Amino acid sequence: MTKPAMGRYLAWLALAVGLGAAALALGGAVAASTVDPAFEALVSRLAADGLPEAKVRRLFSRAEMAFSPKAMSDKLTALYMRKYGLRLVADIQTRLAALGWYPGPADGKLDRMTRWSIKAYQAAEGLPQLGTATETLLAELSASPKHAPADLAFPQFPKAEVHDIVLTPERLAEAREFYQRNRAALARARERFGVPEEYMVALLAVETRVGRYLGDEVAVVNLASLVAGEDVSRLPRAFAYEKPAPDRLAWIKAKATEKGEWAYGELRALLRYADAQGIDPLSIPGSIYGAIGICQFMPSNALKYAVDGNGDGKADLFDPDDAVASLGNILRAMGWREPMSEEAMRKVFYGYNHSQVYVNTIMDAARRLRDASGSGTTKP
Structure with a gap:
C-alpha cells in the first residue's frame, strides 16, 4: 500500500475505533435500542445462525450502521x-x-x-x-435544447473495449511504481503460485489503483444494506421514473431476494474474516458491493483464499505482501497453469470478474507493464 493510501486507511481505522469506543461507552441497554429498524430482522437472523447476539447487536448499534438504499x-x-x-x-x-x-x-x-x-x-x-x-x-x-453542430463527428468505437482510464500514463506509472516497490513479494507469489508479476499488477491496477483507492464505502454497512434491501419497499426512488408493470415488478422483487441472499452469505463471511484477523468490521473499507482489500476479494473468497505472504501469521488483504500472495492463490485455484494460452488466461480473469472489458484491460495493461520492464516471464 502506498503511504497516502496507508494514511487514509489508518485514519479510517482510527475513526472507526473511536466511534466504536464511544458507542460501547453508552452501555448495552442503550445500544440495544439503537439498531436501525431496517436491520432488526438481520440481527435476529445472524444470532439464529450462531453469531453471538450481544456482539452482533453492539456492532449494529453503532452510529455507522445505518441502512442505505444505494447498493x-x-x-x-x-x-x-x-x-x-x-x-x-x-x-x-x-x-x-x-x-x-x-x-x-x-x-x-x-x-x-x-x-x-x-x-x-x-x-x-x-x-x-x-x-x-x-x-x-x-x-x-x-x-436548454442546444442543437449539435452540423459537422459533429460521431466516434467509431473499437470492438475490444477497455477501461481507458486504467491505461493512461499516470495510472500505468502508478502500476510500474508498485511493481518496482513490491518486486520481492511479487516474485515470491510467482514462485509459489505460478502467476507472472505483470498480470497480478495489472489486475490490481484495475481493481484499486494498486492499493491507492480501496473504496469509499464501509463494506459491512453495504452488505447489511443489500440484505435489508430485499424488501423493495425500502427502495422508494429506485424505479420511481420507470413505473414497471406488474410482471416486471415481480422480476425486480425476485432479483432483490436473490441478491439479498447472496449478500447475507458475504456479510457472514466478512464478520468471520474480521474476527479471524482481529479487526473491527467497521474499519474495513470496500466497494459498493462489499469487495475488500487491495485485490478486492469478496469476503467468502477472503476466507477461502487469503494467505499470509510475509510470515507474520496474518492474511491481511490490505498488506501488499499478503494481497499479492492471496491473488496468486485464487488465480491458481481458478485454473492458472503455466504455460498458458491467451485464451486460457482470459478465461481465468473472466472468472474473477464477469466482464470482457475488464479482461481486455488487464491483458492490455499486463502487456504494457511487461514491455516497460523488459520481463520475459510470459509471452501470450
Whole structure:
C-alpha cells in the first residue's frame, strides 16, 4: 500500500475505533435500542445462525450502521437495464437524437455511444461531463435544447473495449511504481503460485489503483444494506421514473431476494474474516458491493483464499505482501497453469470478474507493464 493510501486507511481505522469506543461507552441497554429498524430482522437472523447476539447487536448499534438504499438500487437498476432497458435512458436518448447529439436507437441501454453523446452535450453546455443518465439531465435537455453542430463527428468505437482510464500514463506509472516497490513479494507469489508479476499488477491496477483507492464505502454497512434491501419497499426512488408493470415488478422483487441472499452469505463471511484477523468490521473499507482489500476479494473468497505472504501469521488483504500472495492463490485455484494460452488466461480473469472489458484491460495493461520492464516471464 502506498503511504497516502496507508494514511487514509489508518485514519479510517482510527475513526472507526473511536466511534466504536464511544458507542460501547453508552452501555448495552442503550445500544440495544439503537439498531436501525431496517436491520432488526438481520440481527435476529445472524444470532439464529450462531453469531453471538450481544456482539452482533453492539456492532449494529453503532452510529455507522445505518441502512442505505444505494447498493441494492444500483444493482437492481443495472440488471433491469440489461434485461429491459430503462425508460429514463430511452427518453434521454430520444431527446439527444432530436437535438443531433445521438445517432443510435432509443433502446434504454446506457452504452458507449449514449455515454459519449451525453458527455458531448454536457461539454457544449459547460456542464460536468459525467456521462450518466439522470432526471436532472433530462430536465436540462428540455430547459436548454442546444442543437449539435452540423459537422459533429460521431466516434467509431473499437470492438475490444477497455477501461481507458486504467491505461493512461499516470495510472500505468502508478502500476510500474508498485511493481518496482513490491518486486520481492511479487516474485515470491510467482514462485509459489505460478502467476507472472505483470498480470497480478495489472489486475490490481484495475481493481484499486494498486492499493491507492480501496473504496469509499464501509463494506459491512453495504452488505447489511443489500440484505435489508430485499424488501423493495425500502427502495422508494429506485424505479420511481420507470413505473414497471406488474410482471416486471415481480422480476425486480425476485432479483432483490436473490441478491439479498447472496449478500447475507458475504456479510457472514466478512464478520468471520474480521474476527479471524482481529479487526473491527467497521474499519474495513470496500466497494459498493462489499469487495475488500487491495485485490478486492469478496469476503467468502477472503476466507477461502487469503494467505499470509510475509510470515507474520496474518492474511491481511490490505498488506501488499499478503494481497499479492492471496491473488496468486485464487488465480491458481481458478485454473492458472503455466504455460498458458491467451485464451486460457482470459478465461481465468473472466472468472474473477464477469466482464470482457475488464479482461481486455488487464491483458492490455499486463502487456504494457511487461514491455516497460523488459520481463520475459510470459509471452501470450
